Structures are given as C-alpha cells and as structure tokens.
Amino acid sequence: MRKPAYLLIAALALTTACGGGSETPAAPAGSASAPAAKALAGVKIEVAAKWTGEEQANFEQVLAAFEEKTGADVVYASTGEDTGAYLGPRIEGGTPPDVAILPQPGLVQQYADQNALKPLSAGVQKQIDDNYTPYWKELGSAGGQVYGVLVKAAHKSLIWYRTPAFEDAGAAEATTWDDLIGKTAQTLADAGTPPFSLCGASGWTLTDLFENVYLSSAGPENYDKLAKHEIPWTDATVTTALTKMAQIFGKPDFVLGGASGALQTDFPTCVTQVYGEKKAAMVIEADFVASSATQSGATVGEDAKIMPFPTVGDTAPVVLGGDIGVALKDTEGAMALLEFLASKEGGEIWAKLPGYLSPNRNVSPDNYPSELTKQLAQTIISAGESVRYDMSDLAPSAFGGTDGKGEWKHLQDFLRDPADIKGTQEKLEADAAKSYKE
Amino acid sequence: MATPQPPGGRLRLGPSPAMAWLFLAPALILLAAWMVYPIIYSIFRSLHDSGGNTFVGLANYGAIFSDPATLITIRNNIIWVVVAPLVVTVLGLIFAVLTERIRWATAFKLVLFMPMAVSLLAAGVIFRLVYEQSPDKGVANAIITTVQSVFSGDQGYPGARPRENEAAPAALQNGAVVTKQPAQPGQPALIPLVGLSPDAVAGFPAAAAPAAGPGLSGTIWIDTVRGGGGTVNQIDPQERGLAGVTVEALEGDTVRATTETEANGSFRFEELTSGSYTLRLPQSNFAAAFGGVTWLGPALITPAIIGAYIWVWAGFAMVLIAAGLSAIPRDALEAARIDGATEWQVFRKITVPLLSPVLLVVFVTMIINVLKVFDLVFIIAPGSVQPDANVVALEMWRVSFGGGGNQGMGSALAIFLLLLVLPFMFFNIRRFRRDER
8 A cells, every 4th residue: 555645644634733812902092192281191001992893982982081071091991702711821922001991790709819900099999989879989999999890881671572473462561570480471472472581591691580589579788798699599598589570581481482492592592582573572681782772673763662670679779780990000191091980070071972881870861872872871779779780790700790600500401490499499509519619 | 844864974065954944943933932932831831720820730620521511522523523534535536536537627626625615614614605594594494494395395384373361262271272161063163363463364364253054163273363352262253264274173072074164264073963062273274384404502502614625625624535536557557447447446446545645644644634623613503502513622712712811721721632633743743754755
C-alpha cells in the first residue's frame, strides 16, 4: 500500500483544528468638543458598557450632553455581551476604563472583592440619596462601601398580551393572580387560544416569573432574605409561590405546546408565537419584549399591550433588572460622569430617548417619549420602597445565572413536572446551599 | 522531532546541528508557548479551587466522578464515541463504494462533501431548525407528519372539551366527554364544548336543537361567541354545531347505541325510546393530530445531535475512503470477479481488507474528533435540555467561562479530556509512522 500522506495531513488538520472566534470589541470614539473654561476641559474619560446599536447611540447622546456641560472628552467602549470577559483582563492588566456599566450586581461584589472598584465620591452619593430609595444604595454597595449606582432599569413585572386575542375571547386584564388564572386565562383557553406562551428554554424567564410571584406573595422582606439565602428555599413562602406557578404550569390548556413545547421555546421565540404566529395570547416578560413584538409585526400600544403583573398576595410586584455604573479609577472625571448619570438632569436627558427607563424616582414620567414607558415609570414610582432587583441576578451566577444549572434548571424541571413542588424546593435548596457557600 | 545525529567522530556533510536547532527554534518556541505551557499550566490550575489560590489536590478530579451532572456528560460522550465514528465510517464507505459506479460521481461527491464547507456553528443553527417541534418550521417533523397524515384519516376536533366547572353538563373522563346527568328520551341533551377558537369554527353551520321526533336526542356545539358573551350552557344563535361527532349511549357500562351528529351538531338515537342513558363522546373525537417527534426533548436530543454530526462528517469520510479506494489495485478485484466471486464477496473479502488502513484512520480520527464535540451540542440543544445533551468539552467551557466561573474545575475537565484523547492520538501517530516505513 502506498503512503497515505493525504490521510496524515487531513487527520492532523482535524485533530488540531478547533477554532474559536472571539469578539473584538469595537471602541468607537466619542466626538470631542472641549471649549475652554469648563470644569473638566481636556479630561479624558473612558466608559465601558455592553450596549451596541441604538442603545449605544442613545447613550452617546447622553455622554455628549455631559461633554457639553463639563468640557470632558468621553470615549465609549463596547464590552460585548460578556462584560466580565472584557473587563477582567483589563483590570488584571492595570488599564481599566474609568467607568464601567455592569449588567449584574453580582459583578459589583466580585470586583469589590478584587479591590478593582473605587468608592463613590460624596457628590455621587448625595445624588443617590436624593434620587434613589435606600434599597438601591445597598444594592450598589459591598462591605459597607458604596460602589455603584443603577443607571438604567428594565421593568420585569409585566404581562404582554395580544389585544385581538383578548377581544375575540372576551377576556379582560387581570389585577389579581386569581383573576388572571380563573377568569382571563380560563376565558382564553375556553375560546381556544392557549393563554400563555412560556419561554421555558430560556431559564431566566422562569426565574423572572418566580420572582414576581414570590415578591407579591411573600413580600419584600422575605424577598430580600431569600435573595441573600437567609431563609432556605424549602421555606413555606416558596411553597406558596411554586403552588401558584403550578396553576399555570399544571394545565396543558394554559401553556402553548404544553410543557414539552414550552421547554423548547426560547426567548424571543415565545414573543413571536404570540405576536407573529398569533398562537397564544400572553407572554410574561419585561419591557424589552417591545422590540421583539415590533419585529413580529405588532404595534405596541395597539395590538401589543401590557398589564402590570397581577398581585398574588399583598404587594404589587415591581421587579427591575438593570445596569449599574461603577468607577474603576478614582478620577475627578469618573466621579463627575457617575454623578451626572445618577442625577435628575442626566436621567431626564436619557429619558427623552427611546428604549430607556430610569430607576431614578425624581425623573418625571413626562419625559418619556411613549405612553408605555410613562406607564412603566409610574409603576416604579408608585411601588416606592417595595421595588426589588431581579433576584436571580443577585444570586451567585452558578445558582441564578447559568444555563442548565441551579435555579434555571430546577424551574425548568418544575415546568416539566409541576406536581413535584417539594422535590423542586429541595433541589433548589441543595444547589443554593452549595453556591452561596462558595 | 528526531535530529539526525552523525555517527561519532566522522566528518559530517551539510550544516551543523546548531543550524538545525536555529531553524527549529521558532517552531519550538511557538509549540512551547501554545502547547506545552498551557498543558502544564492547566494541570497546575486543575489542582486549585475556583479562585486559583487554594491548593485542593485531586478534589476537582474527584468532583468529575461524583457530580451527577458531570457523569451525564461522560455518559453522553460514551454514546457519542460508540455511535458517531462507526456510523460516519460505514456511511462514508457505502457512499465511496457506490459513487465509484455511478455517472456524475463527482457531482454526487461534491454535494455530500459540501456540509464540510459549512461551519459547525452554522450546521448547528440549520439543524436546530430542522428539529423544530412545529411541523410548520421543522423539516423533520414536517416529513413525519405528512407521511403520517396519509395513513390516518379525519382528525375530529382536537382541543374541544367541556367547561371545567360544576355547572357544566359534561366532564372529561379518561379523555372521553361524559354527561354528568343521565339523559332521557324526550328531553334533548345539551352537551356544550369549548376550547376551539372562533376562527376554527367560523365556517361551521349554526348549532340547533334537534328537530322534534322520537328517541333520545341532543346537541353538541361550541358554546363560545367571538368577543365573549352568550349564555353559558345554552345554544345562542351565533354558536356553531360540531358535525360528525360520535356519540355513544351507555346503560351502566354497556354501549346500547352509537350515532353521529349532523351538520348542526344535533343527534338522535331513534331506537332508544325509553330508559335513561349516560351519553359519552369517545376520545377518538378529540384525538390531537400527531404533532411529530419531540427531537429536542430530553430523550432524543443526543441522537438528534449525532444525526447532525453525521450529516457534516459523512462526506468527509467518503472523500478519504474514495481516495483510498482508487488506490486499490484493480487487478485484484478483476481477478476475484473472473474467479466467480459475487459483488458482495468482492466487497467483503477484497475491498474492505485492502481499505482497512484507511478505514481505521478515518475511524480513529472520528473518535478523537467526537470526544471534543462542542459546537453542535451548544447550539442545537435548547437551554432546558442542555444538561441532558451535555458533553465533557461543553461542560469544560461552561464551568470555566459560561457562568460557572470555576476554572479549576474547568482545567480538571480539560485534562480529563486530554487523557481520553491521548491513546487515540498515539495510536494514529504510530500508524502513520508504520505506514511511512
């Protein structure tokens, strides 16, 4: 037999080739305008955030307003989806950006432990005290120091519905959970439209649902305790919340495609199923559903409407996600920028642009360009002290933020088998105990 | 990396060994920086905890074999190694042998080889769509449901069901709709159903009470009106009857009579003029249309992904084997044929043995390749079934970077994977050496 040299080459090529592309973050420079005699004239500030496209353009407008005001020269750097992967090496290498906008509070804790964050100046802290409830101050703190301020919020206590489906069935918005299940959903199911399109393949949508039910049924204090794992997941309040969720999960008529179908549906496919394919009537997710709904051909405010998440217990739930600004360098410019972003002035400039919701209670809802956002901002302001941050984002990411592990996995398993409330709680507790310890 | 050593003392021809080292140096430095150092550092890192500061000994390796989720990844890797290389090699062999004999062989080979030109990531996206549950989107289920619907007839009214409350005259029992109160001749039985959308019943005739006449009678209709309203459990003018529903009249557990509803939803048992009966609409009326196979569910996910893998690699195996095939001496085949061997005998006794070195290389190469499969699993498996489809390479990435943040454990998995691959690498290299001699 002749030498199969081609085999050698091909086989070696195969065994060694295992390419992995890595994203190169683009770093478009902000426009420089530095008229003299302003406080920060000539000061260069680099700010890193995950936003791209329209969100980036809007944020750059806010930065431009800041440049205009102070004379500083702000450069925006996009971190890409994985903020940790971008910032980690830069912190390690000793060249962090002045300011970073972190998508999870867990990162505040993590970077504070690495001594990578600088405590916020008195000026920024004053803005926080003026404009935010103490809960948010605590959220941006680690070890008694204030490091971060929530600059942009996502409203996660919403149910989106398709108006024609409601009209056809004669269903109405619900204000309580019992009405949602017993009247709205039942009416829709009787009229042949599966009420809910669940995004079971995206575990975080299930944790969002749980958080709303839990915040409303167990109240903000228990919510804080559970978020810190001061009460176990086997607690009776969790049993109540899961029992309520099982009222949806356990009825095949209520879930488009049943549990098996829902578990194969990721976000935003579940939105498409409601507004594009018109197969279901409601999807329980945050304000950012709007963009997927629009892409599916729906008009927000007409055929795509929202109702506030109904009350399960005594609290009207308002769960927010959002991005937290931190200083990685203790410079005058960094603090001035964070102060601006935390202020009423900065918030109102940003609020006039689409796709932004401010957690700042002094930013008047009148600034928002759409009715929908005004309505959302109103719920945040009226919920006052009981607004809470997304619990799974507060948990260690091995428990609250990893596909196929921890809370995501166990809630997916719960969707598959909603009868097993006790087993679900035990598995949640076992994983929580493991990851909170670490 | 053997540098030829001149026999001691004699004058050597050509440049000095120092020169050889000089030329080798760039490659050696790159190899050291990108292969040797990472391997050694991974071993070092795997002996430390997630933070990297605490030495934990072999605890990470212990965790690989005690964590149930990781054991599933090992199980899946075993399934992959047992199934995928074998199927790819056999398919490649079949294609190679068959394409030898057809016209347009090059075109055929080109088509089969084409998936190799698609990145695994793109192939994953393609197969995620192929395996979609809904036959409107997933090709696999579209084919299955189309074939299936050829063999099964009318589907009835899937989704129709009685209301779930005390006042509803009928309830579900083992999938059949059964009246709660016995029905008597002379009093038309009303069996209101819900669960079909106004659009689905829009073309149906209006529901009506049965015409006057002898025997047990009644109406089956959809008791909802577009936009809500309508009297519950009463036939309203806009409400639609269900035609062709099978109705059984039961006395105790025995079926006394069977009939079907007419276009307006009414039915009549003329032969039942006295007595009292329970009415039952058997489950067959409401059988849901076959929705296809749940490819992306926990049970079938690994076979489904292996299917995608085979699609990508079978063409590659075919090309290698076909090249080997063309190197087989024709006279051996012809001699066998002249001696009266059947084609099957020629294939089994001549072609396969002569091809065996090539087949082995393809097979072993596929084993190595399969052990580190990552992209297809990552993309095809939806988040909810990723724990069921998980493989070692994916788990390695997930625990180190994909949210786990435990690079000690990730390094341990990487070393574990390396140990799995090494024997096959040695085997392949030894073969190449022997072939070169």
